Structure formats: structure tokens, C-alpha cells
């Protein structure tokens with residue numbers, strides 16, 4: 655029996671709301687998917703392993719570009 659393994663991470667309450675959700679079944683043949691969402695409007699989905707890795711990178715790097723989390727705190731969208 656294979657079950658998806660959802661991993662949920664939430665940013666601290668001091669920051670804009672962000673989610674990174676990854677579904678990575680242990681079975682190699684099962685599809686991997688992930689979704690990254692941010693309160694600023696940033697949203698990405700990944701439907702294969704390579705894209706999930708890229709999405710994780712994008713999610714980790716997002717605060718640098720995020721208008722809600724950026725050092726300038728600008729509202730530039």
C-alpha cells in the first residue's frame with residue numbers, strides 16, 4: 655500500500671503567509687507534485703520531480719523577491 659506523504663510548512667507569524675506543500679509518494683512510479691503559494695500572489699505548482707525541486711528552490715528564494723517579505727517592504731507587484 656502506498657500513501658502520499660504530504661509535508662506542510664508554514665512561515666512564521668511575523669511574515670506574509672506562505673505555504674509549501676509537497677506530495678511525494680514513496681513509490682518511484684507514483685507522481686510527485688508540489689504547490690507553493692504566497693500571500694503576495696506568488697503561486698507555483700509542480701507536477702514532476704524536477705519541477706518540484708525547482709519549486710522548492712523558488713519557494714526558498716521567494717522572500718528575496720516578495721513585496722510583502724522584501725527588505726524594502728514595497729508593495730510593487
Ligand SMILES: [Zn+2]
Pocket residue numbers: 670692693694695696716719720721722723
Ligand atoms: Zn510573496
